[in-house]
Amino acid sequence: MAAVAPARRTKRRSVPVGRILLLGFFLLFVLWPLYWMFNTSIKPSDDYLTVPPVWFPTAPTLVHYEAALFAYRGLDGLINSLIISLSATVLSALFGTLMAYSLARYNTGGQHLSFWVLSQRFLPPIGIVLPVFLIYRGVGLYDTHIGLIIAYTVFTLPVSVWMMFAYFRGMPKSMEEAALVDGCTRWEAFWRVAVPLAAPGIVAAAVFAFIACWTEFFFALILTSRTAFTLPTVFRAFIGFQGAQYGEAAALAIVSLVPSIALGVLAQRHLVRGLTLGAVRG
Amino acid sequence: MQYTATISRMKAAGAPPRLSGFAQWADRHFKWLLVAPAVLLILALSIYPLLFSLVVSFINYDFQVPGHAFVGLKNFERVVFDPVARWSLLLTAWLSGVSVAIEFVLGLLVALTMVRGFPGRGVIMSILIVPLFISPVIVGQAWTLLLQRPFGPTNYILTQLLGQEVTIGWMTEAPWLYASLIIADVWQWTPFMFVILLAGLTAIPPNLYEAAELDGVNAWQAFWAITLPHLAPMMLLALTFRLLDAIRMFDTIFIMTGGGPGTRTYTASYYLYTVGFTQFHLSQATAGSWLFLVFTALVVTLLVRRLLKAEPV
Known part of the structure; x- marks a missing residue:
């Protein structure tokens, strides 16, 4: 096989110029805004409006990071984002795994229940957030960490449930059945046998839940104000600016995108399942 | 390999363990107990708000005007x-x-x-x-x-x-x-x-x-x-x-x-x-x-x- 194949291939394979150009162009398109944002974040304010623009800052500075984190309360937003995203992630992964196991192994509620959960994923947030805002004001959850944690848990549940649903369906039942035969309760078969085996799937689901919470803006915009505001909402301070805060906006963006990109790239093996709610195995 | 360890532990403990009344009830309704937290959360923060907003859309709801006609x-x-x-x-x-x-x-x-x-x-x-x-x-x-x-x-x-x-x-x-x-x-x-x-x-x-x-x-x-x-x-x-x-x-x-x-x-x-x-x-x-x-x-x-x-x- 191996001896025959190369001869065939080399005849047809010339340098694919079109492909390289397309891929190169697209890579540039992806990287360029990121580079410019980084460049802006370390550029002294004097370099903002020069013609031609300063492509490589010669005197990099961290003043914008300092201002973004402290003067614009970016650090408070960062801490709030961490608390809220981590809490919601844990709850979502936990409740999502519980429900997914029941759906996968006991077919609980048939297709109606699973599709009901799925449909929640496609509800436009504007339809939910208005009444939630009114309810939260009534019960004192407006602008609290708990309030946003609950909202984020619910908003990430459909993805957690469906990712884990697909994961459990792809896992052989035999070990849990053996455990049941040997006298385990259903809970033990789930908690001690199925959950450890599904750990990689649970971690992947949790990573995507975390990224979803970390990058979420709309709920945070409406359900928080001075206390529980998250990192993305801090960017409101830079809207309509006239030149003075470009660096601060860029610096805060860099701080905010590092954790979610790092996690996302680490979990990229599960990306296709995450994006399609488990419908497609990557 | 945890499952074999678990099972051998169970076997070592002898016959199927006696379950208390609550544990038996929980085991019987196991599948519903598992879905309960997620379903209740979605009901509370998605379905209830939706119904609430349906009510709001048929009445006059304004922070300034008292009463909801x-x-x-x-x-x-x-x-x-x-x-x-x-x-x-x-x-x-x-x-x-x-x-x-x-x-x-x-x-x-x-x-x-x-x-x-x-x-x-x-x-x-x-x-x-x-x-x-x-x-x-x-x-x-x-x-x-x-x-x-x-x-x-x-x-x-x-x-x-x-x-x-x-x-x-x-x-x-x-x-x-x-x-x-x-x-x-x-x-x-x-x-x-x-x-x-x-x-x-x-x-x-x-x-x-x-x-x-x-x-x-x-x-x-x-x-x-x-x-x-x-x-x-x-x-x-x-x-x-x-x-x-x-x-x-x-x-x-x-x-x-x-x-x-x-x-x-x-x-x-x-x-x-x-x-x-x-x-x-x-x-x-x-x-x-x-x-x-x-x-x-x-x-x-x-x-x-x-x-x-x-x-x-």
Whole structure:
């Protein structure tokens, strides 16, 4: 096989110029805004409006990071984002795994229940957030960490449930059945046998839940104000600016995108399942 | 291997353990207890608010006016006959349609270049998916930095490339600001199409292409005869998922144009947000969001249900 194949291939394979150009162009398109944002974040304010623009800052500075984190309360937003995203992630992964196991192994509620959960994923947030805002004001959850944690848990549940649903369906039942035969309760078969085996799937689901919470803006915009505001909402301070805060906006963006990109790239093996709610195995 | 350890522990403990009354009850209703927390949470924070907003949309709900008088369909009428509402719905359909179409074509082209292995593919893959993990707010911010006059370098680059002075108001002038919003959306979501379509492409058995090659079929014919039919379900899935997210478009608009100039870049979500939270016509906003919800629900039931049902995994 191996001896025959190369001869065939080399005849047809010339340098694919079109492909390289397309891929190169697209890579540039992806990287360029990121580079410019980084460049802006370390550029002294004097370099903002020069013609031609300063492509490589010669005197990099961290003043914008300092201002973004402290003067614009970016650090408070960062801490709030961490608390809220981590809490919601844990709850979502936990409740999502519980429900997914029941759906996968006991077919609980048939297709109606699973599709009901799925449909929640496609509800436009504007339809939910208005009444939630009114309810939260009534019960004192407006602008609290708990309030946003609950909202984020619910908003990430459909993805957690469906990712884990697909994961459990792809896992052989035999070990849990053996455990049941040997006298385990259903809970033990789930908690001690199925959950450890599904750990990689649970971690992947949790990573995507975390990224979803970390990058979420709309709920945070409406359900928080001075206390529980998250990192993305801090960017409101830079809207309509006239030149003075470009660096601060860029610096805060860099701080905010590092954790979610790092996690996302680490979990990229599960990306296709995450994006399609488990419908497609990557 | 934990399961063997568990089982041997159970065996060592002797006969099946005696369960207390509660444990027996819990074991019998096990499957319902597992779904209970998630279902209760969704009921409390999604279904109850939806019902509540249905009530709100039939009454007068205003922070200034005490009492909630029943007003029938008045709130719905106000939305339906508001030209801004109609404009925003139209713009939502138009913007999301164009963005998703560009993302689809570009994503497919890039996926086709990445099907076969080559040195550096892993690194390139990791770079290409980065936009998916960035908050749309930051994406809007990044493109604002590139496009906004006089700071952004885009006009300067275009001037150099075209050899004539370019002074486009990317964030303020009518056709260009739509282009800006679409570019930001395309930048963030083309990787979505790319990742899903690539998964679909790599799942096509390579021997189909080898057989076609032996039969003297050229690459273009192979694409129409093999790639397209095999990829079709995946294309439909990617398009549906993306479209359902695209019609919510809000964050980039909030950051980049603020809906302006005037109401030129109002999308459905942005319109409902301003009605509810800057004008405080909460009843009108909930009525409008119910209309939008019904609209989305129709799309969901028509497309998503059928898509996922067929997939046994």
